Amino acid sequence: MSAGPVANVERALSRLGDDPFNAFTHVAREAAFERARRLEAEGPQDRPLWGRVVSVKDNIAARGMPMTCGSRHLAEYVAPYDATVVARLLDAGAIVIGKTNMDEFAAGSSGENSAFGPTLNPRDPTRVAGGSSSGAGASVASGVVELALGSDTGGSVRAPASFCGVAAFRPSHGRVPRHGLADLAMSLESPAPIARTVRDLAVLLDATAGADPRDPRTAGAPRPRFAETLAKPLEGLRIGVPSALFEGVAPDVRGPVERALAKLEAAGARATPVDLPGLAHALSAYYVLNYAEFASAMQRLDGIRYGRPGPVDVPYEASAAASRASFGPEVKRRILLGTFVTSREERGRWYDSAVAARGVIAEAFARALADVDVLVGPTMPVRAFRVGERVTDPREMYAADALTVSANLADVPAGSVPVEADGLPVGLQVIGRRGEDERALAAMAFAERHAGARA
Amino acid sequence: MPGFDRDETRRIARLARLDLDDAEVEALARDLDAITRAFSDLADFAAALPPPAPPAATTPRDDVAAPAPERVVEAIHAAFPRRDAATGAVRAPKGAP
Numbered sequence: 001m002s003a004g005p006v007a008n009v010e011r012a013l014s015r016l017g018d019d020p021f022n023a024f025t026h027v028a029r030e031a032a033f034e035r036a037r038r039l040e041a042e043g044p045q046d047r048p049l050w051g052r053v054v055s056v057k058d059n060i061a062a063r064g065m066p067m068t069c070g071s072r073h074l075a076e077y078v079a080p081y082d083a084t085v086v087a088r089l090l091d092a093g094a095i096v097i098g099k100t101n102m103d104e105f106a107a108g109s110s111g112e113n114s115a116f117g118p119t120l121n122p123r124d125p126t127r128v129a130g131g132s133s134s135g136a137g138a139s140v141a142s143g144v145v146e147l148a149l150g151s152d153t154g155g156s157v158r159a160p161a162s163f164c165g166v167a168a169f170r171p172s173h174g175r176v177p178r179h180g181l182a183d184l185a186m187s188l189e190s191p192a193p194i195a196r197t198v199r200d201l202a203v204l205l206d207a208t209a210g211a212d213p214r215d216p217r218t219a220g221a222p223r224p225r226f227a228e229t230l231a232k233p234l235e236g237l238r239i240g241v242p243s244a245l246f247e248g249v250a251p252d253v254r255g256p257v258e259r260a261l262a263k264l265e266a267a268g269a270r271a272t273p274v275d276l277p278g279l280a281h282a283l284s285a286y287y288v289l290n291y292a293e294f295a296s297a298m299q300r301l302d303g304i305r306y307g308r309p310g311p312v313d314v315p316y317e318a319s320a321a322a323s324r325a326s327f328g329p330e331v332k333r334r335i336l337l338g339t340f341v342t343s344r345e346e347r348g349r350w351y352d353s354a355v356a357a358r359g360v361i362a363e364a365f366a367r368a369l370a371d372v373d374v375l376v377g378p379t380m381p382v383r384a385f386r387v388g389e390r391v392t393d394p395r396e397m398y399a400a401d402a403l404t405v406s407a408n409l410a411d412v413p414a415g416s417v418p419v420e421a422d423g424l425p426v427g428l429q430v431i432g433r434r435g436e437d438e439r440a441l442a443a444m445a446f447a448e449r450h451a452g453a454r455a
Numbered sequence: 456m457p458g459f460d461r462d463e464t465r466r467i468a469r470l471a472r473l474d475l476d477d478a479e480v481e482a483l484a485r486d487l488d489a490i491t492r493a494f495s496d497l498a499d500f501a502a503a504l505p506p507p508a509p510p511a512a513t514t515p516r517d518d519v520a521a522p523a524p525e526r527v528v529e530a531i532h533a534a535f536p537r538r539d540a541a542t543g544a545v546r547a548p549k550g551a552p
Binding site for chain 2: 354
């Protein structure tokens with residue numbers, strides 16, 4: 001997409017057609033053309049994303065566009081301001097083509113929990129796209145855009161990247177500002193890019209990362225140097241291979257990942273086994289913390305502060321409860337469980353235990369990464385499964401997150417890059433040291449170069 | 456561990472400000488019971504961990520008004536470089552709408 005802003009928008013809309021994969025909740029046709037014409041008149045002016053078309057997940061504010069978070073509860077909500085990441089994309093010359101579909105309030109791993117219907121996988125429309133940034137992944141995999149902005153709470157960009165055969169990166173907390181991202185599990189989530197190539201991930205990260213006075217977590221964040229780091233040769237890469245990241249992995253995922261590892265070693269990387277004690281408890285710790293933070297964040301969706309209004313002639317509690325009746329089953333499940341695990345009687349058994357387990361897992365990652373540059377393993381334990389296959393049992397759905405949630409618990413950068421595989425895509429997960437995001441992305445570029453899937 | 460039955464589901468739903476019909480209560484009670492059982496090893500794992508180090512003993516200062524320590528003043532000034540020339544007050548950046 002380098003023909004010029006207007007031609008780029010025309011091409012994106014032509015490829016989108018009638019959105020056969022249900023990737024978008026809103027398409028900003030007229031606004032995109034208007035901006036493209038203005039950009040064309042102004043010229044590039046050294047803007048790195050001049051005229052490039054970007055999709056934005058529907059839990060990130062883009063002024064004047066709907067922001068539904070995949071929920072009917074927010075069907076009427078229009079964002080009154082730009083999230084910092086969106087403002088920075090616009091400053092860099094990008095064109096926002098629309099908002100992408102997602103699991104309702106990011107509560108999901110497959111893209112099937114959206115109130116606006118499931119997102120389908122462009123590589124096989126009978127299968128899920130992966131979630132919760134399902135539309136972001138599908139918008140890139142289908143060629144509508146080359147760049148997408150999603151968010152990652154427990155694997156929400158890495159899952160769609162793995163299932164759809166594209167690249168994604170979850171940055172360390174505090175590298176990319178969260179201002180304007182709907183807060184749903186604040187200690188775990190971050191805006192996160194999806195793109196066709198690791199080089200494009202670097203371009204997006206360079207444009208969006210860095211300190212923001214509206215997000216205290218970014219105080220002291222260094223100036224991003226992703227593209228600059230990728231341009232330098234990466235020699236002597238030390239890879240740690242945790243056996244825990246291969247447990248329960250399907251053979252048709254394990255095989256391609258092991259072959260990719262062999263290629264990385266042949267290309268000069270040194271691979272060694274490492275331990276990650278406590279990882280068996282990562283999934284339960286992650287979900288207990290997610291439930292707790294989610295239930296807390298969702299209190300403001302009461303029909304008064306945000307969301308579909310409830311009746312006005314009843315007490316507040318009844319009005320809020322009526323307003324929240326439109327939530328989908330997984331959202332209700334998480335609110336109930338979050339309320340339960342933080343209740344006075346249960347907090348010690350559940351929430352405090354999860355906090356303690358998180359500390360153990362963070363320590364395990366720090367130790368494992370002390371003598372290697374990155375950890376490598378599969379992104380997902382399975383390839384994209386069929387639409388509807390796992391919706392009846394939430395435990396089965398949660399199990400799909402088993403390999404991705406630990407990076408969010410430990411707050412380390414982690415990305416997924418597609419590796420050579422027959423049939424449906426397989427993602428290789430690369431996990432770096434906290435705050436060393438540039439080096440983790442450079443390792444992903446190394447993997448893409450030496451073991452990456454050929455599109 | 457006691458199971459997650461329909462009465463417990465209704466009680467938690469009231470706390471969470473969720474209106475559930477009978478069919479939802481039935482389905483959610485079953486899900487919540489299965490999920491909490493699946494995650495029940497978490498507490499045993501945490502209980503087996505060494506206890507966290509107790510917080511360092513501190514001696515509270517006397518309850519009297521005192522100027523902030525110089526290092527705190529310096530840290531605040533460094534974080535907010537814009538100052539009012541007349542009063543010396545710091546200027547905070549504008550918040551989000």
